[in-house]
Amino acid sequence: MSVIPGRRGSEIIADLPDPPLSEGPILVEGLLAGICGTDLEVLSGHGQPPAGRDRLVIGHESLGRVLQAPPDAPVRPGDLVVGVVRRPDPVPCPACAAGRSDFCANGRYTERGISGLDGYGATRWRVGPATLSPPLSTRETVAIDSPVSAAIARTVTRPVSETGSETDSCFIVSP
Numbered sequence: 532m533s534v535i536p537g538r539r540g541s542e543i544i545a546d547l548p549d550p551p552l553s554e555g556p557i558l559v560e561g562l563l564a565g566i567c568g569t570d571l572e573v574l575s576g577h578g579q580p581p582a583g584r585d586r587l588v589i590g591h592e593s594l595g596r597v598l599q600a601p602p603d604a605p606v607r608p609g610d611l612v613v614g615v616v617r618r619p620d621p622v623p624c625p626a627c628a629a630g631r632s633d634f635c636a637n638g639r640y641t642e643r644g645i646s647g648l649d650g651y652g653a654t655r656w657r658v659g660p661a662t663l664s665p666p667l668s669t670r671e672t673v674a675i676d677s678p679v680s681a682a683i684a685r686t687v688t689r690p691v692s693e694t695g696s697e698t699d700s701c702f703i704v705s706p
Contacts, residue, residue, distance in 0.1 A: 532566075532652045533586040537576030547588070547653055554657035558599040559612060564652040565592030569645060579646045590652025591616045591644035597666075598655070610666035614651050614658050617642050 535541035549558070570589045572578070580587035597610045606612055618641045619627035626634035644650020 532590070533588045533649075534574050534578070535585050536573050536578035536580060536587055539574065541586075542574070549655050550649075550653070550657040552657070555659040555662070556601045557597060557604055557606060557658050557660065557663060559595035559614070559656050559658065559663075560598050561590075561593065561595050561651055561653055561656055562611075563594040564590030564650070566590065566652075567592065573645060578644075581647055581649060587644070588649035588651075588653050589644045590650035591642060593643075593651030593656075595651070595656065604660050606660075606663065606666050612666060613664040614643060614656065615662040615664070616645070618648065618662065 532542055532544050534543075566589070569591065573587065573589055578587050578589075593614045595612055595614065597606045597608050597612055600606050600608060617632045617635075619630075619632035620635055620637060620639040622639070624636040624639075626632065626636055627640065632640050641647035644652060649656075
């Protein structure tokens, strides 16, 4: 799904060409994309499409299956993965240089589906190894939870059931 940030009623679902190799060597089939309050903010004008374009593909919360990966990639075709949202400032501040772009000091980062980069709300997307989660087991259920993903970065946690015991039936994934 794509939108023109700030223009209500601009939401469309359209066929897009496969992303170019320049976006990353790993091709992923999008399986799930979370739509949350941030996407509503994008629609109301707080998002920024890629340079030179009016439309932005939304969806910054993702789950996908690897279709293609180079031999030296940490993932293989068939692996389930989550794409990382934020990309560091190209002229990095100390936080970005240390690999902690969530703490960017100068605000010149980009974010998939939010600011300057198309999101994961596409049938296929490309990423590099550094902007992808480790592979997830195909036997686990994945939940995408925006408030939790804001609180924990790049981790997979085992949730606690209503009875207070850990459960293996669901994982919360934070890109």
